[in-house]
Amino acid sequence: MKTREINSYTSNRKTNINYMIFGAVIAILPLLNGFGIIQSSTMTILGTVMFYSIVAMGLTILLGFSGLVSLGTAGFMGLGSYMAAYFTEDMKLPFLLSLLISVLVPVIIGVLVGLVSLRIEGYYLAIATLAVSEIIRRLFDIDKFTHGYSGKNGNYPIIFGLELDKSYTFILITIVLVLIMILSNNFLNAQTGRALLAMKGSEAAAQAMGINLLKYKLTAFGIATLYASLGGVLYNHFVNYTYPDTWNLLLSLNFIGIIIIGGMRSLSGAVLGTFIVFGFPELVLKEIPGIANIDGLQYVMSGVFLIIIILFYPGGAINIFKDIKDTSKKVLQKILKKPQEAEVGS
């Protein structure tokens, strides 16, 4: 038992270092943009992918690890985004204070939803969260705070008097993303993660083992809404604009789509899935000549692509790398084996 724990500790540290390397590579991109190697629009899309990844990771913990469904992700993300816009633009609060409040309020609501999840499950829970999300979304129509359907402007964050521009905001998002990945990785590989997995497997069995369902359901919902609202805050400070209709059911469904495409129980899967859903159509499909010429085909293709991935990789696209590794190993073995067989034959 002890050796296993040590093993998990070292492998955990290895994963964390991988995350840091991943973050460092991405943080270089603004520099390349400065040299003109990478276009500014590519940066915008990658930034978008990153804060959506944070939100998706919240859902990975909620759905992938705890087995609780939420259709309210978009509502919480929108709430974070609008609150950040209101606090920094209208009330001129400092960025960090505004961040704290605009994350705290959604988390409190999320924990309340967690209480509801003790009584209902499955589709009923999904619809309950959808109802919460729709209620929140209706708040975005109040002109006084949100400017209603003309949308609300945001700004780049100011930290300790230092005004960030787009590139620095990009780096800030990268740092937050890596921190969140390390944090999630650590607690998912510790007691919390095991408790959540046990709860997903069987609630009754988990209870019998002494796992407090109330505590862990509230934790799961709290974390999911924390990540969603954090993603929303970063959205507002990076895109600098928020609009009521952005935060609809389709976006919430997209997040479920992301973690299913990427891999239900993998943090890197969430990032990969987000890239496939939000980055791939813009960055890759648009570059293919036949698709780019026809208006809207790129959008249709992303839908087709989603279905194809689920049909062929039900366990998530993160397995593609494993498959590539396995097949390349096989091919290598074949190549290495062939001359030997020929020798035997002669």
Next chain:
Amino acid sequence: MDSFLRILFSSLETGSFYALAALGIIIIFRTSVIQNFSIGAIGMFNAFIATYILMEWGVPTWVAAIIAMLVAIIVGIVIDFAIMRPSKKVTRINKEIMTLGLIIIFIGISPMIFGVLPLKFGRFIEGSMKILGIHVDYNTILNISIGIIVMVLFVLFLQKTKCGLAVRVTASNETAARLMGVPSKNITTAAWAVGAALSTLAALMLAPRITVNTAMMNGVQVNALIACVLGGFQTFYGPVIGAYVISLGRNVLIYYLPHLGIEWLDSSWADPILYLLILLFIVIRPNGIIGKKIIKKV
């Protein structure tokens, strides 16, 4: 009294849109055990087809509607053959996300074929009549009756015919149904076809009130989903009742909220308050209005 009657007729009309879509969702849910998020998108796509036929061929509205529903049946069958049948190893929630992919495809493909301008689909019949002192459009009466007739036919079909029995058997236990020689695969395909046709009917009945555009069925989709939860997934008629309850509740709130005399409380708060009430109801009765309690075995 007048206003109440007006609310009642309006609720029955919108209720039939929700109820038809909810029936489409529930028949697919019961036979293939997946929640179909794309039912609204399918209806929207076929409403575009009906409008196109109406404008290009100059046929009467009802002919266009029937052609669109036939197309919808084909669409449903194609979806089942192309996506649902090959995905045997795919888990339930993954299949549901595939219907999300379908939404993206339909929303993307409609403007490509039919253009981005909003189109107008006319009423089935014009004119109005006086009932109990208020004017009611013939079209409203037609919509209400279509809704009720379809619902009654549906329930009769399920309860009285052999095919209906096959559907019910498949819905209650697919493996057992197959052992008994019920062609459960064909039943599922038929369910997709019927679901698509019902959603198209709902879209075409809704179309004269608004323009035909890619977002036209969003509200119907959300309310139909909530109707299924409110009515419970275990019966076929539960979601229908849920749909009418939601419609009535929504219209009553929209009408009476501004009359309460609270300044900021206008009719745009109807949906949040309705959803909050439904949320409370679900928490108190977790299996919906008609829902039977499912006893979980550990």
